[in-house]
Structure formats: structure tokens, C-alpha cells
Amino acid sequence: MINPASAPMAGQTTGCGHPPTLPGRRSPGRWSGIVYRIAILSLISFLSMCTSMADGIRVVTEEFPPYDFTAESGEVEGMSTEVVREVLSELNLDMNIDVLPWARAFKLASTTPATMLFSVVRTPEREPIFHWVGVVCEVKSYLFRLNSRSDIQAGRLADLRQYSIGVVRDWAGQKYLEQQGFDQLQKVSESDANIRKLMNGRVDLIEDYEANLIYRMKKLGFDPGSVEKVYFNADISGPLYAVFNKDTDQGLVQQFKDAFSAVHLDGRYEAIQRRWRSLN
Numbered sequence: 061m062i063n064p065a066s067a068p069m070a071g072q073t074t075g076c077g078h079p080p081t082l083p084g085r086r087s088p089g090r091w092s093g094i095v096y097r098i099a100i101l102s103l104i105s106f107l108s109m110c111t112s113m114a115d116g117i118r119v120v121t122e123e124f125p126p127y128d129f130t131a132e133s134g135e136v137e138g139m140s141t142e143v144v145r146e147v148l149s150e151l152n153l154d155m156n157i158d159v160l161p162w163a164r165a166f167k168l169a170s171t172t173p174a175t176m177l178f179s180v181v182r183t184p185e186r187e188p189i190f191h192w193v194g195v196v197c198e199v200k201s202y203l204f205r206l207n208s209r210s211d212i213q214a215g216r217l218a219d220l221r222q223y224s225i226g227v228v229r230d231w232a233g234q235k236y237l238e239q240q241g242f243d244q245l246q247k248v249s250e251s252d253a254n255i256r257k258l259m260n261g262r263v264d265l266i267e268d269y270e271a272n273l274i275y276r277m278k279k280l281g282f283d284p285g286s287v288e289k290v291y292f293n294a295d296i297s298g299p300l301y302a303v304f305n306k307d308t309d310q311g312l313v314q315q316f317k318d319a320f321s322a323v324h325l326d327g328r329y330e331a332i333q334r335r336w337r338s339l340n
Contacts, residue, residue, distance in 0.1 A: 116312075117174050117175075119148075119156070119175075119176045120157070120165045120168060121140070121144075121157060121165065121177065121179065122159065122160060122161065123159055124140075124179060124272055125138060125271075126339070127140040128159070128178070130159050138336075139332060139333065140178055140179040141157065142332045143328075143329055143332055144178055144196060146323045147320055147323055151315060162228060162230055162250070163249065169190070169305055170189055170190075171305070173305050174304070174308050174309070174312065176193070176316070177302070178196050178300070178301065180300055180302070180303050181231075181296050188306070189306055190306055191305075191308060193317045194301065194317065194319075194320025194321070194324070195299040195301055195324070196300055196301065198298060198299050198300065198333075199271065199272075199300055200269060200271075201232075201267060201268070201270075201297045202268065202269075202289040202290070202293060203225065203266070203267055203291040204258065204266050204267075204273065204288065205265050205287065205290050206258065206261075206288075209264065212264060214290050214291045217240055218240070218241075220265065220291060221242055221243075221244075222244075223264035223265050224264045225244060225245055225263060225264065226245075226248060226257050226258060226263040226267070227267050228249070228254065228267075228268075229248065231267070232296040233293065233296060236295060236296050237267065246263055251272060251273070254266045255276055256280070258287070259282055265290060302316070
């Protein structure tokens, strides 16, 4: 566990950002030997702190391409995943990222201390449940229909209440539409099932994020040009976050907040965003 009150020695950073620097052993005299031994003990303490920090943390996400997904190699990749890996690297942590169905991942992060979940839409209902440690990407949510369904039009969201809408269970979209009075929601565990239902005419509309929809349709063998945006869900669009369970140690949370700030401020975050946007 991190103790934020511990004062670093000269040449040593707090947390697991960078290990302390060892002085050379060629300096003569009794004091140089003492300093060297102290530095060795500091390094051992540092490595022990990083190990215990890693042992207590679990990092989870869902299949949400191109932000988070399991590649053919079995590795977890994606725009948001790269940001998280940079943050872990900033903290000198080498950790596995577990990919789970969204409802399971969300429940785990909601109930288990030291669990970090990404990529999460920030809503008023979720605000008190988590510590919001950093932005991993930005997204746009829409309601989509088939091109052939030109009868479905919307000047405002309420115009679409009469239609059946496919949503992913426990996504922000489901909660948002329920709050807006929609009662014809068909819930599925992940986006692929939603897309298939739309393409087969089993629902009138689906709620999804533009880049995720395009990526998945291509992987499923569907033409992304066969669907159209009907309505932009501004209230659930924007930044997605990495979050920690609310009962997570405050020192640990602050370490991650500082690491996220470093990754954003030195340009790594924007470089990752640009590279992935150029690929999709």
C-alpha cells in the first residue's frame, strides 16, 4: 500500500514513478559507504512497494473496439488500452488487463476495492460510485437505423419512443434512454448481437458509439454504409474515463491521477489518439 506521507530520499521519487538513483561506490570514505547502503535499502523498499501495489490492483475493461479489444495474438489492444498501458508504465507496473462482459466488469469495479475499470462514460448516477482518475478517449453515441428505414425520422429524441431499440445491458445508453421514457428497449450483452438484430430487422434502431459500430460491422462482414445516424446522444458522448472503486485507498488513487496527468501533459495521450484515428 502506498503511504503518501512518506518523504522521498534524495534522488528518489514518491510512488512507483522511477526508482531511486544509486551513487557510485568509488567515492572514498566511511560516509559514502553509509550513503550507498541507505540507497540500496531505499531501492529494495521501492521495489517492494511497487510489487505490493501491483498485487493489490485489478484492471478490467470490455470488448469495445477500437478502444479496447482482444487482438488475434490474445493481447488486449486499442486506443484506450494504450493510454492505460502508458499510465501503468509511468508507475513502473507491468499488469494484465482482464476483458470481461460489460455488466460483469462494471459490477466488479462497483463492489471491489482497488479495481480499475476503463472505458467509462461519466454520468450523474455513476459519479458517486467511483474515483475518476483520468480520460482514456472520447466517443460519440448515436441511434442508428438501416438506410432502408427512411420512415424513421427524428427532430427530437422523443420522436423515437414508438420504436424498438437495441441497447447493451448496463451501458450508459440503456440508462439514459430509460430516463427519457423509452420502454421498448431490447437488451443484449454486447454490441455484435445488437448489430445482427438491426441488420436482420429484429429491432428498429440501436444505440452505439460510432467508431465501435463501424469497427464491429466490418469484422462481422456488414457494410457500415448500410446504416445511418438518426439521433446524436450528446448527454452520453464525450470523454471516457478510467475509474477506481470508491473504497480504494486514496494514496493509490492519487498515484494514478498523477500518472494520468503526466501522460496527458507530455503529449503521449494525444499521440496515441492521433495514431488510432489515422488507422480507422
